Amino acid sequence: MSLLSVRGLTAFYGDSQALFGIDMEIAAGETVAIIGSNGAGKSTFLRSICGLLAPPADSIHLNGRPIAGLPANQIARAGIALVPEGRRLFPSLSVEENIGLGGYGGRSGPWTLKRVYDMFPDLYIRRSHAATKLSGGQQQMVAIGRALMANPDLLLCDEISLGLAPRVVKDIYRSIDSIIGEGTSVVVVEQDIAQALRVADRFYCFQEGRVSLGGRPGEVSMATISGAYFGV
Amino acid sequence: MTDWLNTLLQGVLLGGLYTLFATGLSLAFGVMRLVNIAHGDLIVLAAYVALVAVETLHLPVLAAAAVVILVMAAGGYVLQRGLLTHTVGRGILSPLLVTFGLSIILQNLMLEIFSADSRGLQAGALETASVSLGGDITVGALPLMIMGTAIAVIVLLQLLFTRTTLGRAFRATSDDGETAQLMGIDTKQVYALAMALAMAVVAVAGVYTAIRTSFDPLGGPNRLLFAFEAVIIGGLGSLWGTLAGGIILGVSQAIGFRLDPGWGTLSSHLAFLAVLVVRPNGLFPRTRDR
Numbered sequence: 001m002s003l004l005s006v007r008g009l010t011a012f013y014g015d016s017q018a019l020f021g022i023d024m025e026i027a028a029g030e031t032v033a034i035i036g037s038n039g040a041g042k043s044t045f046l047r048s049i050c051g052l053l054a055p056p057a058d059s060i061h062l063n064g065r066p067i068a069g070l071p072a073n074q075i076a077r078a079g080i081a082l083v084p085e086g087r088r089l090f091p092s093l094s095v096e097e098n099i100g101l102g103g104y105g106g107r108s109g110p111w112t113l114k115r116v117y118d119m120f121p122d123l124y125i126r127r128s129h130a131a132t133k134l135s136g137g138q139q140q141m142v143a144i145g146r147a148l149m150a151n152p153d154l155l156l157c158d159e160i161s162l163g164l165a166p167r168v169v170k171d172i173y174r175s176i177d178s179i180i181g182e183g184t185s186v187v188v189v190e191q192d193i194a195q196a197l198r199v200a201d202r203f204y205c206f207q208e209g210r211v212s213l214g215g216r217p218g219e220v221s222m223a224t225i226s227g228a229y230f231g232v
Numbered sequence: 233m234t235d236w237l238n239t240l241l242q243g244v245l246l247g248g249l250y251t252l253f254a255t256g257l258s259l260a261f262g263v264m265r266l267v268n269i270a271h272g273d274l275i276v277l278a279a280y281v282a283l284v285a286v287e288t289l290h291l292p293v294l295a296a297a298a299v300v301i302l303v304m305a306a307g308g309y310v311l312q313r314g315l316l317t318h319t320v321g322r323g324i325l326s327p328l329l330v331t332f333g334l335s336i337i338l339q340n341l342m343l344e345i346f347s348a349d350s351r352g353l354q355a356g357a358l359e360t361a362s363v364s365l366g367g368d369i370t371v372g373a374l375p376l377m378i379m380g381t382a383i384a385v386i387v388l389l390q391l392l393f394t395r396t397t398l399g400r401a402f403r404a405t406s407d408d409g410e411t412a413q414l415m416g417i418d419t420k421q422v423y424a425l426a427m428a429l430a431m432a433v434v435a436v437a438g439v440y441t442a443i444r445t446s447f448d449p450l451g452g453p454n455r456l457l458f459a460f461e462a463v464i465i466g467g468l469g470s471l472w473g474t475l476a477g478g479i480i481l482g483v484s485q486a487i488g489f490r491l492d493p494g495w496g497t498l499s500s501h502l503a504f505l506a507v508l509v510v511r512p513n514g515l516f517p518r519t520r521d522r
């Protein structure tokens with residue numbers, strides 16, 4: 001049985017349609033990359049999974065249980081955590097309060113404050129700072145740590161390398177490697193194809209609200225992928 | 233000289249009541265960005281509930297206060313879940329209109345039930361007791377108690393906001409409700425609890441209003457005005473600023489009254505305008521990155 005099963009997912013912003021029937025299966029322990037150019041619908045897809053947009057009834061199942069239509073806070077408690085695009089840290093909370101609030105749902109699992117600090121020692125030093133006063137890379141670490149504190153079955157990461165220096169991206173992706181090593185299923189959404197394909201078991205390419213290509217990184221040529229990516 | 237000192241002290245202590253008026257308003261605004269136009273009428277409603285508890289149910293004042301707090305907090309929870317929740321995320325105008333309507337409904341209901349007569353709650357010796365601070369300086373026990381309560385309420389709220397999980401959920405929801413939901417926070421529930429808390433403070437303000445002043449069904453808007461002014465003088469979102477705002481209103485009222493009994497409340501409003509001119513964002517605006 002799939003951990004996450006998505007069937008015919010559509011999404012709308014008012015009258016304009018952003019997703020046109022997405023199908024996706026993610027097995028437990030699998031890492032999936034979603035790539036696609038700006039505006040392809042990647043963030044809309046993740047936000048629909050999390051319950052921030054209204055998906056069609058029965059279009060999403062987590063561990064066989066229908067979650068489409070549940071409020072976002074219940075989906076979070078069911079085991080899906082999102083590292084949102086743009087990080088969305090709480091400005092009036094400190095670094096530690098931001099990370100700690102990730103555990104609000106009370107799910108148990110391997111991730112604790114201490115383990116997050118072990119992974120990101122820079123955050124421990126700055127734990128009492130206002131979260132939004134940190135550097136971009138450190139803010140991204142807070143956002144990842146906050147999502148991990150939920151001990152999710154499925155971690156969704158939306159463009160975690162956006163706007164960061166290559167060295168910082170490397171650090172961030174090293175943490176993704178260790179999260180994957182923990183057995184958590186991870187979805188990485190990226191415009192940076194190389195980075196995403198390196199960590200992924202499988203990938204989906206989105207184009208204009210549809211899946212234009214899917215497969216395993218080693219088995220599809222780069223030419224085919226860029227064709228699907230740019231729609232040529 | 234001691235006359236003036238007494239006047240100043242009375243003004244400071246009067247600020248305690250204004251602080252209590254303002255704290256519930258500030259809380260609802262801080263967590264929900266709700267500007268509650270019915271706030272003053274809810275204070276008056278709490279005063280009437282206190283009156284009923286004491287005069288009809290014959291409860292002692294302290295027990296009556298506990299009842300009023302419970303009733304108002306429960307009412308706040310229901311009000312948020314049943315009515316105000318529908319105004320969340322619909323711009324600034326819709327909660328204004330809904331609470332404005334609520335204000336008119338409350339005033340008319342209270343007129344219907346309690347008549348237009350001015351009322352007051354008899355609290356026995358407490359009303360006249362005074363404390364000597366040495367020399368000719370004395371202050372009323374009740375105003376002192378009100379100020380003590382106001383400070384205690386602010387300290388407790390401050391602790392709640394900074395030290396508890398619920399407090400952090402309040403702050404996170406206020407920052408970014410959507411992301412708060414991603415943390416597993418039921419933001420509707422958080423809003424309802426914040427409203428319950430705000431109404432518990434309104435209840436305390438209402439009980440003291442009943443004992444300290446005379447009140448009538450149409451006295452809400454005037455109290456709303458003082459609450460607004462204290463909040464804005466202090467700076468939006470700052471609880472200690474609200475205390476400063478309350479004290480400034482109280483002191484200027486006492487001084488104005490001393491100079492000419494007709495000037496009392498007018499001088500509070502003038503002080504409010506003066507502060508606004510000098511510090512448009514209030515004395516202690518909460519600076520935060522957005």
Ligand SMILES: Nc1ncnc2c1ncn2[C@@H]1O[C@H](COP(=O)(O)OP(=O)(O)O)[C@@H](O)[C@H]1O
Pocket residue numbers: 013018036037038039040041042043044045
């Ligand atoms: N809040 C919004 N309101 C209206 N349209 C939106 C909104 N967010 C995204 N869209 C539109 O939906 C489409 C998909 O956007 P998005 O999911 O953000 O793409 P991606 O994350 O792949 O860059 C785009 O055409 C975008 O303009």
Ligand SMILES: [Mg+2]
Pocket residue numbers: 042043044085158159
């Ligand atoms: Mg996006």
